[in-house]
Amino acid sequence: MSKILPVLLAGVLGVGTAAAQSSASVQTDTSTKAQGSAKAGKSGKKVSGAGSSSTSTSASASASAGGTSADLSSGTKIDATLAGSLDARKNRVGDRVEARTAQDIKQDGKVVLKKGTSLVGRVTQVQAHTNEQTQSELGIAFDHAMMNGQAVPFNATIQALAASQSSVAAAAGSDDLMMSGGAMGAASGTARGGGGLLGGVSSTAGGAVGSVVNTAGSVSGNAAGTVGAATHSAGAVGGLTSAGRLSSNSTGVFGLQGLSINSAASSATQGSLIVSPVRNIHLDSGTQMLLSVTGQAK
Numbered sequence: 080m081s082k083i084l085p086v087l088l089a090g091v092l093g094v095g096t097a098a099a100q101s102s103a104s105v106q107t108d109t110s111t112k113a114q115g116s117a118k119a120g121k122s123g124k125k126v127s128g129a130g131s132s133s134t135s136t137s138a139s140a141s142a143s144a145g146g147t148s149a150d151l152s153s154g155t156k157i158d159a160t161l162a163g164s165l166d167a168r169k170n171r172v173g174d175r176v177e178a179r180t181a182q183d184i185k186q187d188g189k190v191v192l193k194k195g196t197s198l199v200g201r202v203t204q205v206q207a208h209t210n211e212q213t214q215s216e217l218g219i220a221f222d223h224a225m226m227n228g229q230a231v232p233f234n235a236t237i238q239a240l241a242a243s244q245s246s247v248a249a250a251a252g253s254d255d256l257m258m259s260g261g262a263m264g265a266a267s268g269t270a271r272g273g274g275g276l277l278g279g280v281s282s283t284a285g286g287a288v289g290s291v292v293n294t295a296g297s298v299s300g301n302a303a304g305t306v307g308a309a310t311h312s313a314g315a316v317g318g319l320t321s322a323g324r325l326s327s328n329s330t331g332v333f334g335l336q337g338l339s340i341n342s343a344a345s346s347a348t349q350g351s352l353i354v355s356p357v358r359n360i361h362l363d364s365g366t367q368m369l370l371s372v373t374g375q376a377k
Contacts (some may be wrong), residue, residue, distance in 0.1 A: 151191060151224075151233045156327045157184050157370040159198055160243075167215045167360040168207045176200040176219050178368055181324065197225040198235075198370070203349045208359045217360045220350025221370060235370040237351035239315075242334030243365030244323045312339035325369040335366075 159178040177199055184192035204218030221235040311318070315331025325333070332338045337357040344352040353360055 151231075151372050152186060153372055153374050155184065155186055155191075155372040156238070157192065157198070157235065157372065158182055158324060158327075159368045159370055161362055161364060161366040161368060162197075164364050165202070165217060165219075165360075165362040167205055167217050170202050170205050170217070172202055172205055174202040176202060176221070178221070178370075181367075192224060192226075199223050199225060199230075200235075200350065204352060208355070208357075213356060215355045215358065215360045217353045217362075218350055219353070220348065234348070234373045236345050236373055237340060237353070237368055238371040239317065239325050239329040239367075239369040240332045240335060240338065240340065240353070240362075241319060241325050241329075241367040241369075243363060243367065245365060246334065246363075310334050310336045314339075325367050327369070329369055335362075 158181045160181050162177045162179050165176065177197060179198065180192050180194055180196045183190045183194050184196075198221050200219055200221035202218065203220045204216055206212055206214070206216040208215035219237060221233075223230045223232045225231075310333065312332040315329075315333060317326045317329030317331075318333055319329075320326050330340075330342075332340060332353075337355045338360060339354055341352040341354050353362075
């Protein structure tokens, strides 16, 4: 009996110790899992939040760009001005071409391109005028606009070209001067022919001077159209407005002698082909361009 009692006590103590260790192990394992789950939950939340934010930002940018490009529907006319000169003797295929919108461009009453927006394209074809090559050629394709730091793709061809407004104004000033000089000469001749009829001379001279003023005003008001019509390309339609800009229905080349647009060789991908059989093509910075959107670039 005295030998059995110690054995029983040892057994009871062993079972209690094992149970305590098992309980502690379970608690530790549970605590570890709980902490791991909490960390995973926080990490998962953070990753999920970042992904959501990134997706939202990307979607917003895509929607903004997509919405803008969608507004540039086929047929939209863009009044633009060339930024930088182009020359068939100097430029190469792939060279960057840039123009800027001359006014706000609206679609369905909403501004889709603000004045001054950069329109970017490239030279697609170039050929200088030489003894062997009688026709100078310059191909230009516009494929995107820069808006808020983003490239908005579109395709556009050149519907019409015109000399810069400064060139038109200079030509108009020259016409005013020539016409004023001629009219004043006529007035002076009339006065001399009047002899002693001083009253008649004054009246006639006054009428002649009045005619000069009216004629000069007429020239000033229609100078843009007159200058354009004097040097337009064969088959050109439309011309310049009283403000000296290309009208929206204009096609062809105005004020740039010897140049024309080969519409048969123009396409959405290769752009517009400007040709000249008499001289090398040179477009000064400030040359007016009327672009026509043909669709969204791929």
